[in-house]
Amino acid sequence: MGVDIWAEPAIAGVLGLLLGSFLNVVIHRLPKMMEHQWAQEHAAFAADVDVHAPPTASTEKKTFNLWTPRSRCPSCGHVVQWYENIPVLSYLFLRGRCSACHVRISARYPLVEILTAALFAFCVHQWGLTPTGLAWCGFSAALVALAFIDWDTTLLPDDITLPLLWAGLLASAGRWIDVPLLASVTGAAAGYLSLWLVYWAFKLATGKEGMGYGDFKLFAALGAWFGWQALVPIILMSSVIGALVGIGLKIFNNLREGGYVPFGPFLVGAGLTAMVFGPNAILQTVLSLFGL
Structure with missing residues (x-):
């Protein structure tokens, strides 16, 4: 047995x-x-x-x-x-x-x-070896590739992010994942627009680009896979981890030229954490870091 x-x-x-x-x-x-x-x-x-x-x-x-x-x-x-x-x-x-x-x-x-x-x-x-299990296997493989590509090159290829987004919507429509289709569609739209707004607010305030369009698409894909309710926990965890890693790299003088740290790997880390433990567990972990 x-x-x-x-x-x-x-x-x-x-x-x-x-x-x-x-x-x-x-x-x-x-x-x-x-x-x-x-x-x-x-x-x-x-x-x-x-x-x-x-x-x-x-x-x-x-x-x-x-x-x-x-x-x-x-x-x-x-x-x-x-x-x-x-x-x-x-x-x-x-x-x-x-x-x-x-x-x-x-x-x-x-x-x-x-x-x-x-x-x-x-x-x-x-x-199990079910459509749900296979769907999450594909999700995991895509995120692994995106994390390392972005870390190496600061690129998040459309050839991976866009199929990942559509796969999340289709998995929701086929009921392979436990996310209603409306929540999946709303999550995709809200994920993209939220980072798009942050991008333009930062650019208007500083004249610099704080992230790339690939980050918008990756966050939209995570919204499609987890629903709009998971977006806040995922962005909180990825931001906290990114800040800690960035501080560590700066302390040890390992920042790349221009001091830029790609955000994609931290979105990936939060997405995989959400898959394993659930978005609510992410939120509780982040809040506990601040003693809340």
């Missing part, structure tokens, strides 16, 4: 490890693909060339997407073989180094795989 209870979460955990390996590719390549597209559009605009026209011999370049080319060591160009790409195990077997040049591989690769596996196992343990 006890084995049966953990069989499905264990299967989900293995699938999470495999998807986590793919998320590492997404985290690394999707921003580069976006930058390449922007550069291509800028060059086409400057040269008055149709960017959607078929490539010519002078404009055609090597294909670069999530599937092509195969993963390589960024230091020596060694093509990663299949047995060097087994989640977590290959990293341990290689002792965290490239098999060709022995340059250290970032520990973040197995950490992303383990984090995704843990989230998948939790979702299936909580909701």
Whole structure:
């Protein structure tokens, strides 16, 4: 009986490890693909060339997407073989180094795989191998990718935030999540508009941009998944965590150039906390930090 209870979460955990390996590719390549597209559009605009026209011999370049080319060591160009790409195990077997040049591989690769596996196992343990459990697995995977992409590049790609928003609305409409459709739609609208208003108030007051439009879309997506009632707890927790991390980075002189700390990872952290413990638990935790 006890084995049966953990069989499905264990299967989900293995699938999470495999998807986590793919998320590492997404985290690394999707921003580069976006930058390449922007550069291509800028060059086409400057040269008055149709960017959607078929490539010519002078404009055609090597294909670069999530599937092509195969993963390589960024230091020596060694093509990663299949047995060097087994989640977590290959990293341990290689002792965290490239098999060709022995340059250290970032520990973040197995950490992303383990984090995704843990989230998948939790979702299936909580909701089973059901549409609800699978929906929250997809939610978790999207947030993991967004958090690391935003931390690295300060970008929150529309290719992830917008499908995440629509998935929340569809999950609500299909009753896969315990959020009424009206609350989901209202949450999406209120999430976007609230940060949009904060953005413009800050810009008018200081002349600077305090956040990007990707943050609006991510908060809208969280509103779609949790409903409008969860927006205040989520923004409170993400703000408190962001402030604490920002202060810590400043104390240890680890702030990036311009002193900017992306807000997306903290929204992600609050969103995952809301998934695991519930939005009300978030609010109680934040209030307890202030002795309320």
